Amino acid sequence: MSIQPILKFFSLVFLLGLTLQASAQSPQPQVGAVSKGSYELSSGDVLRISVYGEPDLSFEEIRLNDAGTFSYPFLGEVNAAGKTPRQVEQEITEELKNGYLRDPRVSISVINYREFYISGEVKQPGGYPYQPGLTLDRAIALAGGLTERASTRRITIVRGSSESRESERATLSTLVKPGDTITIDQGFF
Template identity: 65%
Template structure:
């Protein structure tokens, strides 16, 4: 009986985690460097396993041409492609778009291995520092700034170790004063 409850609980947790992932992807805004997959059910010639968005945040698609994806969600791209293919090219097309690879975030300053790193959903500054090899001996834990990729003014904002990190963010860790 206990094993049965264990598997039931495990199944519920898996369903819940998939719902959270789907919800997270539904609000994610695409940008240059993201890699997406497009699937049109029953149409292999219109399905693409990997498409990297250009520096302008666009990609080229058959019958439609250049598609502006920057700032749009995967669901918005699905709807746009389905609407443009419907009628003239296909009858009631079923389109799905998913993000395969997020654009990088960047970390500089007093970390052991500064540079660009692949974004991972749920990333915090603490984990970003760990990915970059950790802090140097001179690093300040209180003088950390982030420039958000989505901020058109590129204004640095103060951050702490629990601050969420998003694709395209630029993190700078200053030296501490002794």
Template identity: 60%
Template sequence: MNARLFGLLLWLLLAPSSYAADPAQNYKLAAGDVLRITVFGEPDLSIRKVQLNDAGTFSYPFLGEIDAKGLTPNQVEKKIVAGLKQGYLNDPKVSISQIEYRPFYINGEVQKPGSYPFVPGLTLEKAIALGGGLTERASMKRVTILRGDGGSVDEDNITKTTVISPGDTISIAQGFF
């Protein structure tokens, strides 16, 4: 076996373990998330765009209210498959796609406080930029992040590279001069 073929085989064996798991696999749904539900071969059961209401639920044909809060898209997919198997379809093929994430919020000492659409890869620095930048009185030492996934609060070790998640609320306080 030549060196090039050996290198390719070695890469194929090692490559999957060198990549981080897809974060979308563990994403927990909550109010404001928008999904696309596709039931293959059943256009009447497919929904192009459905937003989770304040309770984290949505209405689905035949099954009624589906509680998606705290579940991953894959878990909701399984829930719909199980429901459709109960006398509606023999072998439903369901696919759920996340088409919009719930917004994040930034307030305090930024030029344009408010809610902004979340995009994957968002950091504190990018969130501040979306908020129009810091005011003259802002203090990067007095930043608090209320996590949207369950209410935990981050106050320590926050840097411009801190990762922001959907539903997070960022508060930037004034510095004392």
């Protein structure tokens, strides 16, 4: 029996241990990622709802209507506006426990985020599908780029729900969020 395969095995285990240790010491945050626990749902979002072992209660695509609600079997209209996917999971789970299923396991994920809107001095203003990690410079590229009159210093983003919309100044590296309205103003020189 040769000792070389054993040495190779232990070398690989040692290297794997070093790699795991290094990654545990310096976790890499996902910049601009939208987490399931913090993202607030609103009209236009498309959800996937899975109930383990219940294909009749599972749906590949449910789009939230203008009021931020969707229709669900046995439960009727479910209001998801302003709630996180996890909160809606818990709500559906609790409702299904009340006389429908003994121990429902519900999973909700966002498969398409609502659009963001860009207007002003871009070549193709309009609504565009949001992508996690999207920055303002990439959003401008999706809109065909800036016009010759555009100012990269006079950019505003309006954020928030319909009750609390806030306008803020932005730079090209600002992260875009679903539902944002971006305005690129004209430069004077």
